[in-house]
Amino acid sequence: MLTVSGLEKRYDDVAAVADVSFELEPGSLAVLVGRSGAGKTTLLRCIDGLERPDSGSIRLAGEPLEPTDAALVFQSGALLDNKSALENVLDGGLAREPVWRELLGWHTPAAKRAAIERLHAVDLAGYADRRVGDLSGGERQRVGIARALQQEPRVLLADEPVASLDPATARAVLERLAAVVRRENLIGLVSLHQPRLAREVADRYLGLSDGRLTVNETATEMDPDRIAEVYHG
Numbered sequence: 671m672l673t674v675s676g677l678e679k680r681y682d683d684v685a686a687v688a689d690v691s692f693e694l695e696p697g698s699l700a701v702l703v704g705r706s707g708a709g710k711t712t713l714l715r716c717i718d719g720l721e722r723p724d725s726g727s728i729r730l731a732g733e734p735l736e737p738t739d740a741a742l743v744f745q746s747g748a749l750l751d752n753k754s755a756l757e758n759v760l761d762g763g764l765a766r767e768p769v770w771r772e773l774l775g776w777h778t779p780a781a782k783r784a785a786i787e788r789l790h791a792v793d794l795a796g797y798a799d800r801r802v803g804d805l806s807g808g809e810r811q812r813v814g815i816a817r818a819l820q821q822e823p824r825v826l827l828a829d830e831p832v833a834s835l836d837p838a839t840a841r842a843v844l845e846r847l848a849a850v851v852r853r854e855n856l857i858g859l860v861s862l863h864q865p866r867l868a869r870e871v872a873d874r875y876l877g878l879s880d881g882r883l884t885v886n887e888t889a890t891e892m893d894p895d896r897i898a899e900v901y902h903g
């Protein structure tokens with residue numbers, strides 16, 4: 671269980687995240703919704719350890735969440751175009767390897783095997799040697815997911831992971847992400863701007879408004895009108 675309690679992050683006089691508390695279960699995908707500026711990115715960055723909250727706590731199974739417990743899916747634009755899909759995925763795991771390996775860019779056979787499995791998990795089994803710059807937007811985004819999985823996270827986070835994709839590709843990428851979360855019993859939290867896609871993958875909705883948590887409901891508790899309201903209100 672991921673337990674966020676009383677989380678607060680301020681930028682000068684703006685509370686980007688204000689007294690936010692919720693719990694998320696392993697094996698389920700929560701969709702984070704809210705208008706532009708509601709605090710979604712800030713919340714995801716706090717959980718990933720990229721921002722230091724001003725107060726509150728983030729715990730995993732009762733222990734403080736370590737930075738290596740969570741991985742944020744890289745935006746596809748942040749991948750290295752001149753490297754292969756496999757190399758981009760392997761780079762995701764570098765933080766877990768000794769510094770000398772990181773400096774030399776050497777990877778163990780076990781890390782390579784794991785990276786190939788990650789590519790397989792996102793339906794890119796035959797793409798290991800393909801240059802990322804030559805892949806489609808949806809394929810690139812799936813490399814981004816595989817790269818995050820290479821960190822062996824228990825919490826998988828993504829900020830607008832399908833924003834730049836056409837609807838059919840966006841659905842395929844999200845379905846793959848949801849399948850991995852469920853199969854590997856991860857705690858998934860993804861911000862999404864598209865209500866229709868959210869309906870297809872969400873196990874739970876978390877809604878932010880001016881930094882405050884205004885929605886925390888399971889997908890089965892939410893009727894379609896309410897989902898529309900959450901997105902527009």
Ligand SMILES: Nc1ncnc2c1ncn2[C@@H]1O[C@H](COP(=O)(O)OP(=O)(O)OP(=O)(O)O)[C@@H](O)[C@H]1O
Pocket residue numbers: 681684685686704705706707708709710711712713
């Ligand atoms: N580094 C920063 N310095 C100052 N203010 C910031 C910073 N990052 C975010 N903010 C402010 O915090 C609030 C929340 O921003 P955040 O990016 O978390 O919202 P968001 O819901 O992710 O928005 P969007 O959907 O547009 O990405 C906004 O008022 C924003 O201007």
